Amino acid sequence: MDRGTVFVVGAGPAGLFAARKIASAGYQVVIFNRDVKPGGLAEYGIYPEKHHMKQGLRKQFTKILEMPNVTYFGNAPVRETGVLRVGDLRQWNPLALVFAVGAQGTKKLGMPGEDARGVYSAKDYVFYYNQLPPFASQDFSSGRRVAIVGMGNVMVDIARWLLVDMPGEKPEEVTVVARRGPFEVKFDEKEFDHIEMFLDRQVFQEELRRVDERIRACNQDISQVPEKIFPWLNKPATAPGNRRLSFRFLTSPVAIEPDANGRISKLKVVENNLVLEGDTTKAKATDKTTLLDFDTLIFAIGDVADPTVGIPYAKGGYVTNPDTVEPDRAAYEVFDAQAGKVLEGHYVVGWARKASEGLVGKARFDAEHGVDFVLKYLESAAKKLSATPEQIARELARHTDSLVAKQDVALLTLAEEAKARAANRPAFKFSTNQEMLAAIQKEKEGSRAIPKAAA
Template sequence: MSAQTNHVVIVAGAGPAGLAVAASLGKAGHDVIILNRDIKFGGLAEYGIFPSKLKLRGGLRKQYWELLEQPNIHYLGNVSIGKEKDLTVEELRGLGASAVVFSIGAQGTKAIGVEGDSAHGVFHAKDVVYHFNRLPGFGDRPFNVGKHVAVIGAGDVMVDIAHWLVRYKKVERVTAIVRRGPAERKYNPKEIRAVCANMDVEGIKKEFTRIKDRLVAVGQNPDEIFKSLTGEFTKCEPKVSDAKMGFQFLASPKRILVDANNQVRGLEMEENKLEPKGADTAAVGLKQLYEFPCDSVVFAVGDKVDETVGLPYKGGVFVTNPNKTANEPDDALFQAYDEASGKIVEGVFLAGWARKASEGLVGIAKRDGDWCAEVVIRYLGTRTTGSQAKAVLDKLHALLQERKSRPVDVKALRILESAEQKQQGATECIGEFKFVTNQEMIGLIDRG
């Protein structure tokens, strides 16, 4: 690509979506400056995959290293974007790049909306996942969960949390609380292998007996569903604790019950029934309440974006252009949009969970990044080139220096990687060693 058509694009966020955007734009000959809140790249691929899945994470990491060492890709970690952060959205837009892509994930937490949700022993799934993946700010946070943990949800995140609780926290019991029935479970059968050796099959059988009539009422066969659910308990990972795992189906938490010290002692639950909803079913409350004793509660109910970033925001999401285009993929889906002025935010795009929170994991995020890159490349084709990469980077470094920020480049990351590899086996961390605070990492790089 000639210098006349070579653009500079800033990508904020270095998770699977942002790195997919960067890879496509880099391949098309553009210069890409990647800014990342965390010191290390990877996002969900680094801090959202269960730590013992070393092969998957190792493969992704190898791809990402290859990308970041390309001459037209410029990486700076430890740079946060938003109000009262290292850089604001407007400052990024003023650096002279032709476009800015935000792939910063969904860093907000959905309000649980249940009375008592501020009690000791109430946790959000994302915080727990960040904790066992040793994300700075979370890795050294205590998670006192007690002996019996209720996990609200029926997807793969619930399974990962149950895996951690059963195999590493050595709790006595984990119960997945599921709003609908066993036929509507969302987790991948392969994922359940991590905990199926600890399944309380007798307890699950009793639970099926308890809800049997409500399944039959919507034409479901309880015996077949039980056989299907327990039939997935094959190729289980070896049992390493005596913890029991079970389910509470057709149940919605209405209130968190606490003791005199504001510590969780249980849940007030509402019995649900199923009602047909097209080809699917919906859970409908029966207004019958009961107490379910437990020591802590983890809500695996999804995420929202961080409204403090400074992008147009409404109802838990950043606002995208409502006016469809004829292009494929539809440009509008990726364009930031200011509802007050009724105009797109010129040159600003969204990808991954920043565009659609909690939508799939690494593969889905990568695909979204690929689509976003197509839209950005189309947009760049309509623009005259702006500043060259060196000018944008010089301006960026001057601004970060003024803010007394401490960006971390690829060379520094290699020093960090080498130090982490030396520590493997010297820790009880699941799977691999990670430094748990930014201060540790920066200190080590400086001594490097």
């Protein structure tokens, strides 16, 4: 049954699970993905050592790509100013467009010195250590004293990388800088288990005493921190003494001072008070500032949507229908505020809709829920004759010779698995597009070279 074609932009968990649901309803699905490989942050964000989880997700993604009515174009970013624009997609006449491009924009605080060397966004940094091109080949050097701003699971992943798995010389001191206090940590206990052995218990207790009076203003009691938030405090640290993890609470960065080489050397911070607003605590800046010594600073404060994709964008996100009659459906519909109407047939799902919100399961739920509205729309939408995947491939091939099809992804997987086996490692990744494309080519030539009888 061919009911027409829907385009999905982005092949992270949201895009792939959306594609599966649309394809299962009998539509052709054509996916355009920026990266060579599918998977998005499941491939390039989730911690490298979580092999089991990554492998499980890859298997599910492979099955989705194997669906006969799903076409994949990797290495095909959709950008306002690129080879492939939203306008091009529309010319191919899809019944609907589902944007699942994740949150690829960087949240900037707009403070002086933000562009100094050694200052990174967590997204770029995790892309780097998960080997996503081009980040994998860029300078993400860290020094001896690293600050990570934020208290979520991404902070824990980055601290874990720096203290445990990073090859070469590791930092001596990783400091978590947080605008609120110990009761507002956002990470999961089982994630922190990977780094608790580095937590300097004595320094942590001193820090609790430093902020005691200010958090007491919100009826928080530091004596409950070990019991309620940091159970690890009840046992000694076991990590080698030359690497330690500490926290600096009620602290917000306000400026970065670079050294003579343009690398961060000091972070100016402001001390915060903690205030209660309704049920939630808020950080309120005082006028007291302090200079802290750091040679590396990583912002793990969440991301925003990428403004360059070419769909309506405002305040860090794609604009969705403000309609309050059916807010659930409206929240997935892309809205043209200038024209004052919905961009018909354009939808946004996953982290593209709500940046940095939740784990893979949540992105999947969001995508599948969004697709319910897409499918409903398609029931009454005008029928259209869309370009076929072959026509699209031919058109794209006029502009680029490095498109990646789903068969190519399978060949790349074979090449990377062979490399992993040869190196006796659980996984291997090529870290440039050139290497990936060359490996695909080599696999193609290899399979052509096998005599028919042996194949």
